[in-house]
Amino acid sequence: MELNMMQSGKPFLSWENQKNPSFEEDSVKGIGKEKLDSLKEFIDEIQDMVRQREELSKIIINECDKMKTEITNFLLINTAVDSDGFKERNGLRQKQIEISELQLNEKLNCWRDVALLxxxxxxxxKELSEKEGRAIMLDNLMKGGLN
Structure with missing residues (x-):
């Protein structure tokens, strides 16, 4: 097929003997590679954040358990004989309850944080999967040409 310029008769647009524009594979692959790599790094960071949040929660729960155990041991060793001793023991029991509430709140907050992450x-x-699929499709188009 050939379109001629009206006045000169010279070819204006010719499809015969035209080759597909050449693309270097590296430049085509590099188009979205940075975005894909960035997305992969972000995914790794989120996974690390999930692990760190779960580890932090375990540390907090364990520290609370240690405090409750120390209070229990203190209460077992020291018996109260006067009213001040009873008040102190009741105060320590109240602290155990508060620590248990703190543990429950920490478990709930950890669950929420991990769920959001x-x-x-x-x-x-999902975004990475879609972008990788598009990159593969683009690569296949480039290898097969634009026929």
Whole structure:
């Protein structure tokens, strides 16, 4: 097929003997590689944040357990004989209850934090999967040409 310029008769646009524009594979692959790498790093960071949050929660729970054990041991060793001793023991029992409430709140907050992080992780993994699929499709188009 050939389109001629009206006045000169010279070819204006010719498809015969035209080769597909050449693309270097490295430049095509590099188009989205940085975004994919950045997304992969972000996914790794989210996974690390989930692990760190769970570890922090375990540390807090364990510290609370230690405090409750120390209070229990103190209460077992020291018996109260006067009213001040009874008040002190009741105060320590109240502290045990407060520590237990703190543990429950920490478990709940950890669950919430991890749930939010995992939701964000799923979103980013889905985005990565879609972008990788598009990159593969683009790569296949470039290898096969634009026929």
């Amino acid at each position: 995992k939701r964000e992780l799923r979103d980013k993994q």
